[in-house]
Amino acid sequence: MTDDRRHPIFARIYPRLDAASARAGGGAHRDELLAGVRGRVLEVGxxxxxxxxxxxxxVTEVVAIEPEPRLRARAVASAASAPVPVAVRAGVAEHLDLEDASFDVAVVSLVLCSVRHPAEALAELRRVLRPGGELRYYEHVRGETPGMxxxxxxxxxxxxxxxxxCHVSRPTGAWIARSGFTVRHERRFEFPDSRFPNPAAPHVIGVAVRE
Ligand SMILES: C[S@@+](CC[C@H](N)C(=O)[O-])C[C@H]1O[C@@H](n2cnc3c(N)ncnc32)[C@H](O)[C@@H]1O
Structure with a gap:
């Protein structure tokens, strides 16, 4: 199923915000997220x-799913200069038009905060991963203190x-652990580092294995 989710203002602003974030450390987080990834990769959102x-x-191939048309067009341009083959397609995480157990690795970064139905998205990610395949995730998540x-x-x-x-209070790491994945490694951290409380600051980068 394809499903255009148009967010034209967000789609114009987000690449600039991401460039600033990359300079502040987000680029290193992406390196950490994808370190050692091999084989056929699905990236959703x-x-x-x-x-x-x-x-x-x-990495032999990346299939990259993106529902927002303007962002998807930018992704096609990024794919042209990527160091690995990347095929960009329309679609949504909740209904992946992909075969069961057909990927070695699935990647979500800053996406499970925004999908409408996270449980369905995680079930789909699990379905398309081969047994033993990895879910790599980089997400902002629910904080650890009652005040946050x-x-x-x-x-x-x-x-x-x-x-x-986007939602800032989702306990995404816990949801992954309850969705047929074994969390092998998860690092929690605050990003960006700021003197002011930021509800989107608590982050995780993790690797979970499909059971
Ligand atoms: C904050 S952006 C993150 C983009 C990118 N993953 C990154 O790391 O920069 C959130 C992305 O999730 C996508 N998205 C939202 N709902 C989705 C869904 N149901 N399925 C797949 N992607 C979705 C949005 O279109 C947007 O591209």
Whole structure:
């Protein structure tokens, strides 16, 4: 199923925000996310293709799914200069038009905060990964202190309307662990480093294995 989810303002702004984030450390996070990835890779919610330059040797093909048309066009342009073959397609995480067990690795970065139905998206990611395949994830997530969680829940009353469906209070790492994956490694950190409370600062980068 293809499903155009148009967010024209977000799609214009996001690549610039991401460029600033990359300079502040986001580029290194993408390197960490994709270190050692090999084989056939599915990237869901690829945006404008910010991860593509970070794929390394051993990746035979990346299939990149992106529902937002303007971002998808930018991703096609990024794919042309990527170090590995990247095929960009329309689609949504909840209904992947892909065969069972057909990928070695699945990648989501800053996406599970925005998908409408995260449980369905995780079930689809699990379905298309081969047994033993890896889910690599880089997501901003629910914080660890009651004060931060409260702040995030208030923020989520309006934030999804401003940021193309993004939520800041999702416990994404915990959801992955309950969705047929074994979390092999997860690093929690705050990003960006700021003196001011930021409801989108708690992040995780992790590797989970499909059971
Ligand atoms: C914050 S951007 C992150 C883009 C990119 N992954 C990155 O790391 O820069 C969130 C992305 O998720 C995509 N997205 C939102 N809902 C989705 C869904 N249901 N299925 C797939 N992608 C989705 C958006 O179109 C957008 O490209």
């Amino acid at each position: 690829a945006g404008h293709g910010a991860n593509f330059a970070h794929y390394g040797e051993g 969680v409260r702040f995030q829940k208030y923020t989520d009353v309006f934030w999804p309307y401003l940021a193309a469906g």
